[in-house]
Amino acid sequence: MPVTLSYPGVYIEEVPSGVRTIVGVATSITAFIGRALRGPVNEPTRIQSFGDFERTFGGLWYESTMSYAVQHYFLNGGTDALIVRIVHSEDADATKNATKAGANVGGLELEAANEGAWGNRLKAIVDHDTKDRTDNKLFNLVIQELATADPAETEVVATEVFRNVSTDPASPRFVTNVLQNQSAFVRVPDGSTVPELQPALAEGGFANGADGAALEFSDYEGSKSDRTGIFALDKADLFNLMCIPPFTRDTPVALSTWSTALKYCKDRRAMLIVDPDPAWSNPDAVVSDSQSSSGLFTLRDENAVLYYPRVKMADPLQENRLEEFAPCGVIAGIFARTDASRGVWKAPAGLDAGLTGVRELAYKMTDGENGKLNPIGVNCLRTFPGVGNVIWGARTLEGADVLASEWKYIPVRRLALFVEESLYRGTHWVVFESNDEPLWAQIRLNVGAFMQNLLRQGAFQGASPRQAYFVKCDKETTTQNDIDGGVVHIRVGFAPLKPAEFVVIKIRQKRDDLKN
Numbered sequence: 001m002p003v004t005l006s007y008p009g010v011y012i013e014e015v016p017s018g019v020r021t022i023v024g025v026a027t028s029i030t031a032f033i034g035r036a037l038r039g040p041v042n043e044p045t046r047i048q049s050f051g052d053f054e055r056t057f058g059g060l061w062y063e064s065t066m067s068y069a070v071q072h073y074f075l076n077g078g079t080d081a082l083i084v085r086i087v088h089s090e091d092a093d094a095t096k097n098a099t100k101a102g103a104n105v106g107g108l109e110l111e112a113a114n115e116g117a118w119g120n121r122l123k124a125i126v127d128h129d130t131k132d133r134t135d136n137k138l139f140n141l142v143i144q145e146l147a148t149a150d151p152a153e154t155e156v157v158a159t160e161v162f163r164n165v166s167t168d169p170a171s172p173r174f175v176t177n178v179l180q181n182q183s184a185f186v187r188v189p190d191g192s193t194v195p196e197l198q199p200a201l202a203e204g205g206f207a208n209g210a211d212g213a214a215l216e217f218s219d220y221e222g223s224k225s226d227r228t229g230i231f232a233l234d235k236a237d238l239f240n241l242m243c244i245p246p247f248t249r250d251t252p253v254a255l256s257t258w259s260t261a262l263k264y265c266k267d268r269r270a271m272l273i274v275d276p277d278p279a280w281s282n283p284d285a286v287v288s289d290s291q292s293s294s295g296l297f298t299l300r301d302e303n304a305v306l307y308y309p310r311v312k313m314a315d316p317l318q319e320n321r322l323e324e325f326a327p328c329g330v331i332a333g334i335f336a337r338t339d340a341s342r343g344v345w346k347a348p349a350g351l352d353a354g355l356t357g358v359r360e361l362a363y364k365m366t367d368g369e370n371g372k373l374n375p376i377g378v379n380c381l382r383t384f385p386g387v388g389n390v391i392w393g394a395r396t397l398e399g400a401d402v403l404a405s406e407w408k409y410i411p412v413r414r415l416a417l418f419v420e421e422s423l424y425r426g427t428h429w430v431v432f433e434s435n436d437e438p439l440w441a442q443i444r445l446n447v448g449a450f451m452q453n454l455l456r457q458g459a460f461q462g463a464s465p466r467q468a469y470f471v472k473c474d475k476e477t478t479t480q481n482d483i484d485g486g487v488v489h490i491r492v493g494f495a496p497l498k499p500a501e502f503v504v505i506k507i508r509q510k511r512d513d514l515k516n
Contacts, residue, residue: 018442022426022450027344027418028336029080030073031239031270032329033230033261034066035215036085038118042228044082044236050074057083058118062317063211065245069329072313073243076333076356077340082239084232086219087115088212101209102189106202108141108175109192112209113185119209120149122185126199130164137167139198141175143185151205160185167194215247217254220261230257230264238421240414241335242272243328252278258299266303269417269424271410274299274397275326276308283308283369290376290400297397300377302407303417304397307331307379309363311355311389324362327381330355334391344418345459347394347411347499355381355389375401379410394499412496415459423447423492435483440473443490447471451494461495469494 003011031044037058039045047053053070060067066083073081087098101112101119106126112119123144130138141162147155160183165175176188188194222229233239242265246252258274265272277296280286286308290297296306307327315323331348334355338348361381365373370380370392377400379393399408407413427447433439451469454460460468470493477489 018445019449020426020429020442020446022422022446024418024422024450024454025238025425026080027240027414028078028332028339029082029239030078030241030243030332030336031082031084031233031236032066032070032073032243032245033084033086033220033232034069034245035061035064035087036067036083037061037064037211038116039083039085039114041085041087041089041114042222042232044084044233044239046236047081047083048079053081053083057085058116060317063214063248065247065249065326068315068325069243069245072325072329072357073333073336076330077337078329078333079336079340082233082236084230085114086215086222086229086232088215088219089115090218091213096213097210098212099208099210101206103204103206105204106199107195108199109189109194110179110186110206111189112206113183113187115209115212117149117209117211119206121146121153122206123203124186124206125203127201128198135166136197137171138164138173139167141165143183145185149205158185167196167198169194214251217247217257220244220247220253220257230261233264233268239268240270240417241332242270243332244275245328246275246278246326255295255298258296262299262301262304266301269421270303271414271417272299272304273328273331274304274306275328276306276310278310280308282363283365283372286378287372287376290378297376300397300400300403302396302398302405302413305331305379305395305410306377306397307381307391307393308373309361309365309381311358311381312360312362313357314359322359327355330358331391343457343459345411345415345497347409349379349391349394349410349499351387351390353391354387355391358389361389377403394501409498409501412498415494415496419451419454419492419494422450423490426450427490430488435478435486435488437474439488440475440478443473443488444471447473447490447492451492454494459494459497461497467495 039057050071089097091097098115100115103110103124105124110124125142127140143160144156145158146153147157162178164173165178166173179187220229222231224231227234244253244261262272289295310324311327312322312324314320334353335348338346361383364383365380373380374393377395377397379395382392383389394410396407396410396413398405448471455468462468472491477491
């Protein structure tokens with residue numbers, strides 16, 4: 001509102017421009033779900049390097065297929081990941097459940113911050129060399145992580161020191177709160193009683209921590225109400241790709257888990273990278289499975305992608321011998337690398353999509369065999385002389401020729417998801433605004449600017465905005481009945497780029513006319 005005009009003079013009034021910049025969301029944040037050596041359970045944790053994974057989740061572990069997938073992801077160009085560590089914890093046979101290591105040090109009950117045998121390497125030390133030795137509630141607590149769980153071990157690999165902590169719940173240095181907020185190693189167990197006076201001088205190791213049995217489908221599928229398993233990602237703001245590495249090195253992901261994950265990805269506007277069945281020994285087996293009423297091909301959907309075959313890479317925990325791995329981590333890394341260098345509208349395939357770290361493919365395909373899988377929506381990993389191992393396909397699982405889907409190609413689907421998510425987040429300001437022409441004009445201005453920026457980056461077909469996209473929000477899209485119901489309709493369309501999947505070169509012989 002303008003200022004009150006009360007005296008002769010010049011008045012300055014700032015008029016809003018109506019510009020509300022819509023920023024494109026990230027396109028390749030990858031969620032990994034599985035087992036890890038240590039780290040928070042059912043808490044999506046964002047990491048940006050494999051070093052972050054090592055610090056928080058313990059690095060490579062032979063029993064964790066997820067740890068290898070994460071390593072492959074960052075090796076191939078990944079930059080952002082969400083890690084959801086899950087453990088086997090609700091088995092009727094308690095010996096199969098993952099447990100936290102615990103200790104009683106001078107009367108103070110402590111437990112490891114999270115489940116796993118790693119906690120058995122912890123050692124706690126209590127002393128009374130505090131700032132006020134007359135205060136019999138103050139004490140110092142030192143937590144050491146040793147190299148092994150051997151009681152005779154003396155090598156310390158990490159240390160936490162908490163000075164002048166108190167057993168008084170009213171103190172700002174109350175030990176329970178300090179450990180909860182500052183310690184990566186230990187906690188005071190829920191429900192345990194902290195001694196009223198300082199614990200006795202003592203030191204002691206932790207024990208009874210266990211990694212638990214191998215994960216099962218129920219651990220992955222979790223509970224939506226409790227936000228466990230896949231549904232732990234409800235706590236995360238955004239992810240674009242999901243990888244679920246095999247349950248164990250010998251056990252593939254259950255079909256029910258894939259189905260649950262796919263539905264969740266559709267709800268979150270994300271893509272699911274499906275790993276090939278280890279039983280597919282050759283392309284004929286893949287084709288045969290595609291004609292079955294069960295198996296991975298029941299997952300046909302525009303938000304799912306499938307790659308074949310598996311990959312062979314060096315295993316650092318097995319003297320760098322070649323081991324066979326599911327390709328999801330490698331594929332997700334190449335998605336991220338392509339997004340960064342070319343954009344989400346570029347197919348993550350071709351000679352630029354090299355498989356870094358992959359020594360061999362589990363099966364080397366010919367062009368003819370590739371021609372059997374491409375029409376059924378399976379993306380092939382190929383080896384070419386002088387080029388190496390590359391991704392040689394860019395179709396969604398709904399990209400089978402017989403389905404004739406508009407979401408046949410991965411870059412088209414991913415661009416649509418990117419636009420949807422960006423506009424969803426970038427138009428929240430519209431809520432509760434006056435639903436009339438001034439608002440509609442602002443919507444057209446801001447959404448149009450976002451789409452125009454994508455056109456300049458090469459995301460759409462066409463040389464002009466008219467050819468590339470449209471944004472419509474007016475009295476035709478929003479009727480008086482809509483206005484009465486508090487609804488504003490925005491229509492956005494775009495002409496996506498599609499990959500040159502088939503390159504046809506026609507050659508003929510040219511010669512001069514014959515002379516008599």
